[in-house]
Amino acid sequence: MNNALDPMVRAWITLLDSAEVLRRTAPSRDPGACDRVGQAVDLLLRHEHSMTDAQRELARRTVWLRDNPEPLPDDRATWGRCNCPTCTLARLRKGVMSR
């Protein structure tokens, strides 16, 4: 991985990749494996919450460029967004309130 990258961004990518490996290799009927995937996702989202919008955008852009042969999608409006449960709930509440 690019060592010049912001350490916060690098850590996010490492957490994302390890959650993905756990998810892909988890035996489907093993509740322990399921817990470990959940813990890895929790860790990823907790880290994501401590990042800035610009760091989250850069992290998603870096992963996209690494994993996709296509050019970046035009709509990247949500790439800076934090997807942790607290921020997701806050966005939902805001949406409901502004109705």
Ligand SMILES: [Zn+2]
């Ligand atoms: Zn958050």
